[in-house]
Amino acid sequence: MDGNRQIVINELPNGPLREDNFRLIEGTIPQPRAGEVLCRNILVSLDPVNRIWLEPGPAYRTEHPGMTLDDAGDGAPAEGGPGLDPAVSRRAQPLRDIRKVLRPGDVMDAFTLSEVVDSNRTDLPEGLVVACVAGWQEYAAVPAAWARPIDVRASLTHHIGVLGISGLTAYFGLRHVARPQAGETVVVSSAAGAVGTIVGQLAKLVGARVVGLTRSDAKNRLLERELGFDAAVNYRSPTFAQDVATACPDGVDVFYDNVGGSVLATMLEAMNDHGRVTCCGVVSQYDGTPAVGLANVPLVLCVKRLRVEGMTVTDFVDLWPQAEREMAEWIAAGRLKALEEVTEGLETAPRGLIGLLAGENIGKRTVRVGPDPLATPAP
Amino acid sequence: MDGNRQIVINELPNGPLREDNFRLIEGTIPQPRAGEVLCRNILVSLDPVNRIWLEPGPAYRTEHPGMTLDDAGDGAPAEGGPGLDPAVSRRAQPLRDIRKVLRPGDVMDAFTLSEVVDSNRTDLPEGLVVACVAGWQEYAAVPAAWARPIDVRASLTHHIGVLGISGLTAYFGLRHVARPQAGETVVVSSAAGAVGTIVGQLAKLVGARVVGLTRSDAKNRLLERELGFDAAVNYRSPTFAQDVATACPDGVDVFYDNVGGSVLATMLEAMNDHGRVTCCGVVSQYDGTPAVGLANVPLVLCVKRLRVEGMTVTDFVDLWPQAEREMAEWIAAGRLKALEEVTEGLETAPRGLIGLLAGENIGKRTVRVGPDPLATPAP
Numbered sequence: 001m002d003g004n005r006q007i008v009i010n011e012l013p014n015g016p017l018r019e020d021n022f023r024l025i026e027g028t029i030p031q032p033r034a035g036e037v038l039c040r041n042i043l044v045s046l047d048p049v050n051r052i053w054l055e056p057g058p059a060y061r062t063e064h065p066g067m068t069l070d071d072a073g074d075g076a077p078a079e080g081g082p083g084l085d086p087a088v089s090r091r092a093q094p095l096r097d098i099r100k101v102l103r104p105g106d107v108m109d110a111f112t113l114s115e116v117v118d119s120n121r122t123d124l125p126e127g128l129v130v131a132c133v134a135g136w137q138e139y140a141a142v143p144a145a146w147a148r149p150i151d152v153r154a155s156l157t158h159h160i161g162v163l164g165i166s167g168l169t170a171y172f173g174l175r176h177v178a179r180p181q182a183g184e185t186v187v188v189s190s191a192a193g194a195v196g197t198i199v200g201q202l203a204k205l206v207g208a209r210v211v212g213l214t215r216s217d218a219k220n221r222l223l224e225r226e227l228g229f230d231a232a233v234n235y236r237s238p239t240f241a242q243d244v245a246t247a248c249p250d251g252v253d254v255f256y257d258n259v260g261g262s263v264l265a266t267m268l269e270a271m272n273d274h275g276r277v278t279c280c281g282v283v284s285q286y287d288g289t290p291a292v293g294l295a296n297v298p299l300v301l302c303v304k305r306l307r308v309e310g311m312t313v314t315d316f317v318d319l320w321p322q323a324e325r326e327m328a329e330w331i332a333a334g335r336l337k338a339l340e341e342v343t344e345g346l347e348t349a350p351r352g353l354i355g356l357l358a359g360e361n362i363g364k365r366t367v368r369v370g371p372d373p374l375a376t377p378a379p
Numbered sequence: 380m381d382g383n384r385q386i387v388i389n390e391l392p393n394g395p396l397r398e399d400n401f402r403l404i405e406g407t408i409p410q411p412r413a414g415e416v417l418c419r420n421i422l423v424s425l426d427p428v429n430r431i432w433l434e435p436g437p438a439y440r441t442e443h444p445g446m447t448l449d450d451a452g453d454g455a456p457a458e459g460g461p462g463l464d465p466a467v468s469r470r471a472q473p474l475r476d477i478r479k480v481l482r483p484g485d486v487m488d489a490f491t492l493s494e495v496v497d498s499n500r501t502d503l504p505e506g507l508v509v510a511c512v513a514g515w516q517e518y519a520a521v522p523a524a525w526a527r528p529i530d531v532r533a534s535l536t537h538h539i540g541v542l543g544i545s546g547l548t549a550y551f552g553l554r555h556v557a558r559p560q561a562g563e564t565v566v567v568s569s570a571a572g573a574v575g576t577i578v579g580q581l582a583k584l585v586g587a588r589v590v591g592l593t594r595s596d597a598k599n600r601l602l603e604r605e606l607g608f609d610a611a612v613n614y615r616s617p618t619f620a621q622d623v624a625t626a627c628p629d630g631v632d633v634f635y636d637n638v639g640g641s642v643l644a645t646m647l648e649a650m651n652d653h654g655r656v657t658c659c660g661v662v663s664q665y666d667g668t669p670a671v672g673l674a675n676v677p678l679v680l681c682v683k684r685l686r687v688e689g690m691t692v693t694d695f696v697d698l699w700p701q702a703e704r705e706m707a708e709w710i711a712a713g714r715l716k717a718l719e720e721v722t723e724g725l726e727t728a729p730r731g732l733i734g735l736l737a738g739e740n741i742g743k744r745t746v747r748v749g750p751d752p753l754a755t756p757a758p
Contacts, residue, residue: 292674315653
């Protein structure tokens with residue numbers, strides 16, 4: 001092994017993310033300490049939540065002393081991976097699991113699929129493929145508790161996408177939080193993204209009418225033609241609210257929201273009584289755009305008795321294996337399609353994330369950083 | 380019987396409610412039609428929701444064509460009482476149950492306790508005390524399905540308060556929506572009101588730590604001394620967020636909100652992960668005050684996985700008798716106190732409602748309109 005190419009944070013963004021917020025460096029391959037294994041990254045996942053990790057002062061911060069983001073910092077190692085320590089006090093580290101404070105000089109963090117290449121643990125043997133949070137680099141020393149062995153059922157790009165964080169997020173946010181019934185109408189925003197494409201298809205599998213929201217007519221046609229969405233609406237249209245009403249003649253029972261802001265405000269008005277909203281993400285305000293205040297909250301919630309609920313996939317970690325198995329079966333049976341965009345080389349990550357935040361992607365966007373050990377003979 | 384004194388709407392308010400928005404008239408006693416009974420009002424309930432019924436264009440209205448308030452109007456008779464027809468299409472009349480459009484010349488609407496005085500129905504005999512929605516007047520012809528017989532267990536002022544709409548709202552919004560556990564911290568806003576005083580005491584009965592929010596230090600002391608609240612915080616204090624943190628050293632697990640706006644925004648920041656918010660009312664924006672946009676929604680919901688849920692007591696109508704019985708037992712055992720303010724005479728209703736909206740009241744505010752048939756011999 002030679003050096004360890006890494007992309008570090010050059011400067012935290014002050015507005016939309018730019019390529020010069022990062023720089024590529026030639027680091028050294030770390031020596032795993034006690035309790036760690038050395039991982040070589042295969043695939044790096046690009047996710048909207050990555051942008052939050054670069055934001056020292058998000059819009060929802062207030063002066064409340066118990067809840068500032070700084071509480072989650074302290075230079076402690078990043079958390080949030082599958083092995084999140086349940087013993088960590090919820091109160092002491094309230095934002096820890098999905099908010100990691102990154103600082104200039106830090107390696108950019110990311111979910112990864114990685115191969116164990118140096119280990120003295122029998123439960124994590126060399127050659128094993130694991131899901132972890134090993135960042136934008138070739139090698140990382142990772143706490144053993146954060147490396148989750150993958151039961152390989154499909155291509156590794158599937159395991160970092162539809163069977164990874166984004167697919168599991170779709171699964172639990174829809175089936176365990178919103179809980180649509182057959183015959184109900186489900187609307188999903190960022191519908192052409194890694195989460196949205198899966199949410200829509202899972203909602204079809206439960207027998208719901210499914211309507212996608214994107215800001216692109218071309219994406220919308222793709223959702224209707226390729227993924228079986230019943231309709232799709234462009235949320236940048238001046239007639240957006242009317243278009244939703246037309247696409248949802250029986251109103252909206254479930255809204256799976258990845259966007260927030262004015263899209264959420266409009267959708268709350270479109271909900272039926274007793275509707276359920278999964279708040280999965282707020283991509284409208286991740287990349288330097290000021291938050292839109294929702295003046296219709298909480299009045300519209302009271303009037304329509306809506307349930308609006310935030311979710312994070314790590315809360316369902318005990319149920320991941322069963323969900324992975326179920327989705328792998330649907331994929332094998334052709335009932336669930338995974339749209340993927342894989343770029344080659346660590347250096348494509350910054351451009352890829354910037355484009356993701358601008359809504360360029362269709363489906364899951366991943367960066368291939370190293371060879372797939374399942375596709376080539378082991379050394 | 381002579382005339383029927385009624386208070387009608389003179390002019391819809393354009394800003395805070397004023398006494399000259401109403402006028403007292405001498406009407407006639409109506410003849411009940413088929414399916415109706417004639418009721419004589421005993422007690423008229425004053426509730427913050429009354430103010431919504433006077434608002435033709437609330438803040439949460441948008442251009443969405445399926446959901447305008449006008450859909451709920453059409454001059455149809457008012458609904459929302461206990462006898463709400465379950466056959467009414469939820470979709471066709473989405474706002475019907477809690478939003479009644481009142482217009483100049485209409486009798487002001489209100490929840491009432493009334494005596495059946497003219498009836499040919501064996502299930503609603505003359506002399507029976509019923510809960511209905513008979514408005515600011517002495518007599519009303521009421522559809523039989525909307526008159527709910529009262530199983531008299533306590534004083535009638537209790538039956539229109541702690542055992543009526545406001546107490547049942549507290550019961551279901553706390554126990555069925557927020558569902559606090561022993562040892563958790565529950566915060567309630569408008570804590571000295573008809574709903575808040577009951578919410579706080581019910582939360583104590585499940586073993587929670589209870590903190591009340593009002594805008595009056597005098598009310599706060601009363602909550603602590605008379606009703607067993609563990610602490611109370613003035614939400615107009617410049618150190619409000621810090622005061623909440625001090626009063627809630629283990630964070631906030633449940634927030635029962637009657638206020639909305641900036642109080643809700645601050646409380647969302649104080650919530651623990653997996654906290655639950657009952658959205659029961661938005662008194663901060665009922666009386667002509669512009670709505671405050673919540674910029675921290677939905678981001679704070681995502682980060683902390685909060686569940687924020689609107690509720691209306693009419694959704695739990697099948698469970699009312701059991702809840703009434705349970706609360707009546709707690710009252711009899713001295714475990715639940717009902718604070719009440721009763722004014723005498725129909726003409727006190729406008730001033731009473733205006734004061735309620737300004738936060739003058741402590742506990743349930745009711746207007747006595749006619750004699751209590753249980754206290755005096757029947758005619």
